[in-house]
Amino acid sequence: MNKREMLAKAFFAAFPHTTPILAGFLFLGIAYGMYMQSLGFSAIYPIVMSIIIFAGSMEFLAATLLLGAFNPFHALFLTLMVNARHLFYGISMLEKYKNTGKKKSYLIFGMCDESFSINYSANIPRNVDKGWFMTFVTLLNHCYWALGAAIGGIFGSLISFNTEGLEFVMTALFVVIFIEQWRKEKKHLIALIGLTASVISLILFGGSGFILPAMIAILAAVTAVRKPQEQKEAAA
Amino acid sequence: MSLAQQIITISVVVFGTVLTRFIPFLLFPPGKTTPPYVQYLGSVLPLAVLGLLVVYCLKDVTLLAGNHGIPEFIGIAVVAGLHLWKGQMLLSIAAGTITYMMLVQFIF
Known part of the structure; x- marks a missing residue:
């Protein structure tokens, strides 16, 4: 197999995994571009920021940073x-x-939530180059996002059909990947720790500040169950 | 904010994002053996963090006001139910999303 065939094979294996992201990122990207436009930024801002930051929620926040007082720290x-x-x-x-x-380096640079969850969970066929598969997943996601931001930033004011609720496609994607992983694992303790710790810290700390406490709780809990878990594995 | 200040602010955001993505790879390069505890974390964290991601998507839902998160709950039930039944990723995602869109546009 020559390099070109190998690349084509990896691309066509990767593409179907990214179709939910195509819908989700185009939509969210357009929303982001329109949002930037509504704040008075020219289209170049969402385009450049979507390419070089490539972290959705942070880009929305970066817009508010740009509008506030200059404070790099x-x-x-x-x-x-x-x-x-x-x-x-x-x-x-x-x-x-x-x-x-x-x-x-590119795989790490482009490791957004969606690229991570696909690259982590996808069953890559044996005859497909894993490195290129993951690179195409990351690159396609990156392109969808930048394309969406460009469309939103340039044509935002012309878009008028009702897309309310389309952002749910991302939630649906993560639910599906969660279920896939749940089925692969015999023991569900760790997945339950992730869910419970996140829900509890969301209730305690609210939407804007729950991630760090949730991460700390997850770390503490998986560390606490490490010994029993590993002993069980050794016995199995 | 001047253009220079905007460029600095955006660069800082890029730097911070890149940092969070690269740190584990810089701390544990392939040449050195990764400590067993970190290897253990690498094997269990994905399962836990997927749960965190699902909850992250729902972080702005208010249970006590507005539509009480009912569209989200129904949407997730459709996704999960269809996926456990048929196991077709795109079908589960599309059906769940369309259900959710109809709920928030026409009912709630």
């Missing part, structure tokens, strides 16, 4: 808080992103 602190969940993705992908060569 606050901007950095806010970014680290909002994006701290990426640390968990990185630790999870240490093995999968190994041996991906030059593509590795």
Whole structure:
């Protein structure tokens, strides 16, 4: 198989996995571009920011940063808080992103929620190059997002059909991936820890500040169950 | 904010985002053996963090006011039910999303 065939194979294996993201990111990207336009920014802002930041919720927040007083330390602190969940993705992908060569930096750069969850959970066929598969998933998601932001930023004022509720496509995607993982695992303790810790800290801390407490609770809980879990595995 | 200040602000956001994505890979490069505790975390965190992501999507739902999160609850029930029954990823996502859109546009 020559390189071109190998690339084509990886691309066509990756594309179907990204179709929910195509719908979701185009929509959210358009919403983001329109939002930026409504704040008075020219289309170049959402286009550049969607390409170089590539972290959805942070880009919406960055818009409010740009409108406020200049404070880079606050901007950095806010970014680290909002994006701290990426640390968990990185630790999870240490093995999968190994041996991906030059593509590795891009894979890590483009590791948004959606690219992470697809690259982590997809069953990549044996005859498909894993590194290129994951690169195409990341690259396609990146393109959808930037394309959406560009459309929204340039043509935002012309769009008038009722898209209310379309953002639910992302929730649906994560629910499906959660169920797929749930079925793959024999023990559900860890998945239940993730859900319970997140729900409890959402109730306690509210929508804007629950992620860090949830991450700390998850770390504490999975550490606490480490010994019994591993002993069970050794016995099995 | 001047253009220079805007560029600095955006650069800081890019830097912070890149940092959160690269730190684990810089701390545990492939050449060195990753500590067993981190390997353990790498094997269990994905399962836990997917739960966190689902909850993250629902973070703006208010149970005590507005529509009480009923459209979200029904939407997720459709996605989960269809997926457990048919196991077709795109079907579950599309049906759940369309159900949700109809609920928020016409009923709630």
